[in-house]
Amino acid sequence: MNGCMEALQFWFEPASTYSYVAAMRIEEECVRAGVTLEWKPFLLGPIFAAQQGIKDSPFNVNPVRGRYMWRDLERLCAKYGLPWRKPSVFPRNTVLAARVCCAAPTGEVVRAIYRANFAEDLDIANAVVLARIVGPEPVGRALSPAVKAQLRANTDEAVRLGIFGAPNFLVGGELFFGQDRLEDALAWAQAPGLK
Numbered sequence: 001m002n003g004c005m006e007a008l009q010f011w012f013e014p015a016s017t018y019s020y021v022a023a024m025r026i027e028e029e030c031v032r033a034g035v036t037l038e039w040k041p042f043l044l045g046p047i048f049a050a051q052q053g054i055k056d057s058p059f060n061v062n063p064v065r066g067r068y069m070w071r072d073l074e075r076l077c078a079k080y081g082l083p084w085r086k087p088s089v090f091p092r093n094t095v096l097a098a099r100v101c102c103a104a105p106t107g108e109v110v111r112a113i114y115r116a117n118f119a120e121d122l123d124i125a126n127a128v129v130l131a132r133i134v135g136p137e138p139v140g141r142a143l144s145p146a147v148k149a150q151l152r153a154n155t156d157e158a159v160r161l162g163i164f165g166a167p168n169f170l171v172g173g174e175l176f177f178g179q180d181r182l183e184d185a186l187a188w189a190q191a192p193g194l195k
Contacts, residue, residue, distance in 0.1 A: 006189045007036040011158060011168035012110070013044045014098055015057070015091035017069060019167040020118045021076045022179040027107035029182060035189040039110060041101035042154040043094070044166055051164055057091045073118075076179070083119035092117060093125040095151075099142035100130055102150045109134050 010026055012019040030037040049055055057066075070086060077084035097113050116122040116133050123129050131139045141147055161168075161175060169176040169185035172192050176185040 005035060006172040006192055007038055008185055008189050009038045009040045009170040011040045011042060011161075011163055011166060011170060012101075013042060013166040014094040014101065014113050014117065014124060016044065016166035017073050017090075017118070018076075018179040020114045021073070021080065021082065022167040022182055023107075023110050023114045024082050025080060026182060027111075029186060033186045033190060035186055037107075039101065039105035039107075040154055040158075040170075041098045041105070041110075041151065042158040042163070042166075043098055043151065046155055047159060047164065050159070083115065085119055085121050087117055087121050089123070092123065095125075096127060096130060096139075096142060097124040099147050099151050100134060100138050102154065103141035103144075103147045104134065104138035109138060 008030060010022070012023055027037060044057075045055075048057075073086075074084060076082075097117075101110055101113065112133050113124055113130070116129070117124045122133070124133075127139055130142075158168075161170065163175070163177075165177060167177075167179055169182060171185050171189045174185075174188055174192070176182075176188070
């Protein structure tokens, strides 16, 4: 790997539909590109409330946008060969799931949580369900004050960075929003700067 290459931070929220698509592909794409990946879970709820004055997903607040998003997700999952089942509850409370991602920030854990939510329609707000998905150890660590503080710090940092939705990719201070910007973020990591 080139010593000048920037790491890529993946800012994601376990309830985020488009983050599901990105999470299922990002690790493989980073390996292929030779880019170091950092997992950065955070919570969108506080950001939506503070920045947009809403207490629900924008996809629920605007039903037209929501209908488009669900159809778009079907197409994207078919395009990338990802399993897909529309969750019976959206968005799910993801505080515990995001804490688990902080406690065990690995692709295996993150993908298992996304798969449970968006392919298996499992309640990722439930500690018993999460323990079955990722094992009891990460769930136990997720309940610690240190991990709770880490998730709060990540969410505060997301606000500071100007994050307003998910997913985001941060490379050398440059922010890329949306799962469709993954390739752009990878290219920036390999050769920072405008071409």
